[in-house]
Amino acid sequence: MTAPIISLKNIDVTFTPKGKTIHAVQDVSIDVEKGDIYGIVGYSGAGKSTLVRTVNLLQEPTTGSVTINGETIFKKEARTAAQKITGHELKEKRRKIGMIFQHFNLLNERTVEDNVLFALENSKEKEAVKKGKVAKLLELVDLSDRAKQYPSQLSGGQKQRVAIARALANDPEILISDEATSALDPKTTRQILALLKKLNDEYNLTVLLITHEMDAVKEIADKVAVMQNGRVLEKGSTLDIFTNPQAELTKEFIATATNQDQAIATITASDTIKNLPEGQVFAQLTYSGNSTNEPLITSLYQHFGIVANILYGNVEVLQGTEVGSLLVILSGEQDNFEDALDFLAARSVSVNILKGEQA
Numbered sequence: 597m598t599a600p601i602i603s604l605k606n607i608d609v610t611f612t613p614k615g616k617t618i619h620a621v622q623d624v625s626i627d628v629e630k631g632d633i634y635g636i637v638g639y640s641g642a643g644k645s646t647l648v649r650t651v652n653l654l655q656e657p658t659t660g661s662v663t664i665n666g667e668t669i670f671k672k673e674a675r676t677a678a679q680k681i682t683g684h685e686l687k688e689k690r691r692k693i694g695m696i697f698q699h700f701n702l703l704n705e706r707t708v709e710d711n712v713l714f715a716l717e718n719s720k721e722k723e724a725v726k727k728g729k730v731a732k733l734l735e736l737v738d739l740s741d742r743a744k745q746y747p748s749q750l751s752g753g754q755k756q757r758v759a760i761a762r763a764l765a766n767d768p769e770i771l772i773s774d775e776a777t778s779a780l781d782p783k784t785t786r787q788i789l790a791l792l793k794k795l796n797d798e799y800n801l802t803v804l805l806i807t808h809e810m811d812a813v814k815e816i817a818d819k820v821a822v823m824q825n826g827r828v829l830e831k832g833s834t835l836d837i838f839t840n841p842q843a844e845l846t847k848e849f850i851a852t853a854t855n856q857d858q859a860i861a862t863i864t865a866s867d868t869i870k871n872l873p874e875g876q877v878f879a880q881l882t883y884s885g886n887s888t889n890e891p892l893i894t895s896l897y898q899h900f901g902i903v904a905n906i907l908y909g910n911v912e913v914l915q916g917t918e919v920g921s922l923l924v925i926l927s928g929e930q931d932n933f934e935d936a937l938d939f940l941a942a943r944s945v946s947v948n949i950l951k952g953e954q955a
């Protein structure tokens with residue numbers, strides 16, 4: 597197996613402003629394979645930006661190691677001196693890691709093409725070659741007709757596309773997207789995410805997608821790590837995390853991204869659930885892939901005499917696999933409930949009891 601393109605091991609980042617200690621990142625280890633779109637999701641202050649800034653050493657870890665393409669560019673253990681690559685080597689590495697940000701960071705007094713050209717400042721290529729490259733990049737992000745305009749003449753989505761063209765100017769292998777869609781409306785967000793996915797598909801560009809929106813992860817990420825208070829709570833394939841989230845925070849993010857939180861809130865407040873008869877259970881069933889081919893609801897009745905009254909249903913397609921969610925009221929023989937739950941678990945249907953006997 598080839599080495600991960602990014603390997604962060606036991607990363608700690610501690611800040612001590614005015615004698616106060618802030619553990620911004622605590623013992624985080626993440627491996628990103630070449631060609632991954634790897635989402636890092638968490639609320640503001642979770643430590644996402646600090647963590648990704650260690651990838652190109654814009655932020656040196658307090659302890660831990662950073663390995664890019666098999667080469668350890670930084671390593672520091674407690675009470676030993678840091679080992680790191682030289683300034684020149686680091687500069688070279690950084691050129692191969694593009695970054696885009698929430699507020700685009702464009703130069704307002706330069707035209708669109710000059711903003712992209714600026715990234716090639718240190719390139720030894722002839723001016724005409726550089727200009728040709730800029731033209732190609734603008735074509736790639738569908739902004740050829742805006743080359744001579746200034747950032748102030750562009751929409752947010754267009755500005756972000758200029759930033760993407762600029763980030764790609766040095767043919768990076770990795771693109772770090774730090775809340776790049778957070779200032780954009782939902783439609784523009786989808787367009788930018790689609791562009792990142794296209795770059796990933798066509799150029800095998802590895803993308804680190806930092807976001808507070810699980811929706812963005814759901815759209816394009818293959819893998820995801822969920823962060824809180826500087827730590828990774830859980831990580832894995834997007835499909836696994838969506839079908840079987842462990843941490844409460846992850847469940848919360850997923851519920852928001854799939855609009856289930858709204859459905860759960862509305863249904864929980866309804867008279868049907870408020871007056872749920874004794875012995876009945878209000879539950880959320882989440883399933884993926886093969887189990888969707890089985891007539892689960894029919895099976896519950898046939899095998900266990902359990903009736904499922906469906907109040908809400910939703911299917912998402914993640915990485916080509918359906919992930920379904922049902923809000924149901926289950927009723928039937930008490931004695932059969934446990935067997936029915938085992939039956940569902942055996943088919944990788946996760947059951948979250950929201951109200952009723954076993955809640």
Ligand SMILES: Nc1ncnc2c1ncn2[C@@H]1O[C@H](COP(=O)(O)OP(=O)(O)OP(=O)(O)O)[C@@H](O)[C@H]1O
Nearest residue numbers: 611613618620638639640641642643644645646647
């Ligand atoms: N240079 C710094 N000096 C002191 N504290 C810092 C510094 N940079 C970040 N922090 C603190 O580290 C913690 C993590 O911040 P970080 O910006 O990494 O979080 P985040 O998840 O990216 O959130 P956001 O999306 O709001 O930037 C916060 O408590 C923040 O205040």
